[in-house]
Amino acid sequence: MNQDSLINILSLGDHGVYVWIVIVILFVILGFTIIFLNRKIRQAKREINEEA
Amino acid sequence: MTKNLLFIEGFKLFKRSRTWVGPVLVFLLIIISFPLTLDINSDNPPQIYLSFIWISTLLVTMLGTELIFSEDFEDGTLEQYAVNNKLIEIVFYKILVHWILIGIPLAFVAFLFILSLNISIHISSIALLCLVISNLIFINFFSLGNALSLKKGSILGLLITIPFLIPVLIVLGKITTSTLLGLSLVGHLSLLVGVMTLVASFIPFIISFILRTHLE
Amino acid sequence: MIKKFFHQFASPKSYFAIANKFGKPFLTFFFLLYVGALVWGLFFTPPDAVQGDSYRIIYMHVPASFMAQILFVVMAITSAVFLIWKLKLAAYISKSIAPIGAIVTFFALFSGSIWGIPTWGTWWQWDARITSTLILFIMYLGLISLHASFENKDKADKFFSVLVLIGVVNIPIIKKSVDWWSTLHQSASITLTSKPAIDPVMLYPLMFSIVTFIGLIFGLVILSSLNEILKREKYKSWVKNI
Numbered sequence: 028m029n030q031d032s033l034i035n036i037l038s039l040g041d042h043g044v045y046v047w048i049v050i051v052i053l054f055v056i057l058g059f060t061i062i063f064l065n066r067k068i069r070q071a072k073r074e075i076n077e078e079a
Numbered sequence: 080m081t082k083n084l085l086f087i088e089g090f091k092l093f094k095r096s097r098t099w100v101g102p103v104l105v106f107l108l109i110i111i112s113f114p115l116t117l118d119i120n121s122d123n124p125p126q127i128y129l130s131f132i133w134i135s136t137l138l139v140t141m142l143g144t145e146l147i148f149s150e151d152f153e154d155g156t157l158e159q160y161a162v163n164n165k166l167i168e169i170v171f172y173k174i175l176v177h178w179i180l181i182g183i184p185l186a187f188v189a190f191l192f193i194l195s196l197n198i199s200i201h202i203s204s205i206a207l208l209c210l211v212i213s214n215l216i217f218i219n220f221f222s223l224g225n226a227l228s229l230k231k232g233s234i235l236g237l238l239i240t241i242p243f244l245i246p247v248l249i250v251l252g253k254i255t256t257s258t259l260l261g262l263s264l265v266g267h268l269s270l271l272v273g274v275m276t277l278v279a280s281f282i283p284f285i286i287s288f289i290l291r292t293h294l295e
Numbered sequence: 296m297i298k299k300f301f302h303q304f305a306s307p308k309s310y311f312a313i314a315n316k317f318g319k320p321f322l323t324f325f326f327l328l329y330v331g332a333l334v335w336g337l338f339f340t341p342p343d344a345v346q347g348d349s350y351r352i353i354y355m356h357v358p359a360s361f362m363a364q365i366l367f368v369v370m371a372i373t374s375a376v377f378l379i380w381k382l383k384l385a386a387y388i389s390k391s392i393a394p395i396g397a398i399v400t401f402f403a404l405f406s407g408s409i410w411g412i413p414t415w416g417t418w419w420q421w422d423a424r425i426t427s428t429l430i431l432f433i434m435y436l437g438l439i440s441l442h443a444s445f446e447n448k449d450k451a452d453k454f455f456s457v458l459v460l461i462g463v464v465n466i467p468i469i470k471k472s473v474d475w476w477s478t479l480h481q482s483a484s485i486t487l488t489s490k491p492a493i494d495p496v497m498l499y500p501l502m503f504s505i506v507t508f509i510g511l512i513f514g515l516v517i518l519s520s521l522n523e524i525l526k527r528e529k530y531k532s533w534v535k536n537i
Contacts (some may be wrong), residue, residue, distance in 0.1 A: 033312035035379055037420045042346075042347055042349035042413040043348045043349070043412055045352065045409050045410065046337070046347050046348065046349060046351045046352055047411075048409060049352050049355055049356075049405075049409050050333070050337075050355070050403065052402070052406075053355055053402060053406070056398060056401075056402055057511075057515075058327075060395070060398060060515060061515070061518070063516070064381070064515070064518040064519055064521075064522055067375065067522045068518070068521055068522050068525065071522065071526060071529070072525065073536065074529075075525070075529065075534055080515070089309065090480060102424060195363065203503055215502070227458075228444075233436075235441060236441075236445055238437060239434070239438075239441060239458060241439040241461075242430050242434055242437075242469070243461065243465050245472070245473075246465075246468050246469055246470055248474040249473065249475070249476050250472070250474045252476070253475070285457060287459070288457065289454065289457065292450055292453045292454065293450070294452070
């Protein structure tokens with residue numbers, strides 16, 4: 028892929044910005060959820076080990 | 080024995096006059112305020128007034144059924160009923176009594192109000208019929224919501240049960256538009272009656288399950 | 296022997312053992328696959344004749360809407376299992392699906408709304424699908440707050456399950472009734488029986504993204520259920536030996 032087509036693909040036409048907004052929000056939400064859940068699980072395991 | 084229970088429940092509600100006169104008066108005040116917030120000179124389609132009335136009955140039945148179980152729960156009467164396996168009967172009678180003392184008067188007040196707007200008596204009587212039917216449905220669901228939030232007295236249970244009433248509101252709206260267009264109502268009305276029968280038969284069982292769980 | 300298998304699997308302890316080991320790899324696997332599906336859909340498919348490039352939101356919006364409804368149905372099944380067979384694990388899984396469902400539904404609404412701006416010029420429309428998805432979102436939120444408002448979590452489980460079961464009956468009714476009331480949303484492009492109204496070039500990445508998204512979200516549900524089990528079984532003896 029030469030530079031022109033790469034820029035074309037990344038900018039995705041005139042309404043492409045909406046697609047990028049949705050992608051960003053999707054990954055923000057997913058990442059947040061995964062990190063939050065992992066943290067909660069680790070915290071719960073730690074608490075249980077401390078009590079034991 | 081069964082008849083006695085029904086009369087006891089009816090008498091209890093009747094005695095607490097604030098509980099059943101209140102909602103009717105509040106309803107009257109609300110629907111009187113509606114024309115005041117609209118331009119009386121412009122030709123408002125009757126649909127707007129009818130939709131006000133549906134929504135106001137929704138809110139007022141929510142108000143009116145707030146204490147349906149809480150008093151009995153607090154003084155232990157509900158436990159006695161549960162122990163004697165009479166919970167389902169009691170739920171059924173309470174709902175029936177609320178419908179007779181609150182739901183039906185509400186429908187009549189609304190009927191008079193609609194007539195006063197110079198809407199034809201044909202449409203008004205259809206609205207009366209619809210209100211009588213849908214009030215029973217509303218009272219059932221709001222009792223469900225109150226049974227859920229029994230100990231907290233919070234509005235949470237009610238918030239959860241309002242989505243269940245959205246189809247009923249849509250049917251009411253459809254009936255409104257169909258009447259005004261002069262279309263046949265048989266389909267919509269029978270749907271409404273069908274929903275009422277289903278709801279009134281099944282919801283009391285669910286309510287008694289919820290009450291039983293609360294009492295454990 | 297099958298009974299023994301079921302009874303073993305139905306205890307929080309054995310479920311936790313399996314989910315703890317395979318949950319994160321499962322999630323990572325489907326996450327990567329879904330990213331692959333997105334890359335396919337974003338860069339290796341032609342732009343739409345009418346909508347240009349903004350149609351590509353479909354690869355995120357459709358899986359999310361689909362998942363929002365599937366999750367509610369799954370939640371209803373586990374709730375029914377809990378109410379009928381009194382399996383605590385079913386209640387734990389039920390409860391853990393609700394937050395994930397809320398998040399997915401929110402994203403479905405959000406992505407649909409953003410997609411509507413270039414496509415229909417409006418960010419909201421009161422038609423059947425959108426309104427019933429909004430109500431679905433409110434129901435998820437209501438369920439979460441209902442469960443949280445009870446101190447006694449066993450009672451909370453029962454109320455939660457009852458409400459989910461009534462809700463699962465209500466969602467199609469709302470959908471049909473709002474449909475009856477008005478309609479704007481494009482009628483289904485993918486049905487099981489009729490020929491799809493969408494070009495195969497776009498259909499295949501869409502199907503792939505739906506399937507991988509399902510896996511991804513179930514991975515999240517597994518994580519959430521691990522969290523819930525740890526929280527609820529905190530004082531049990533088997534927990535000390537993880």
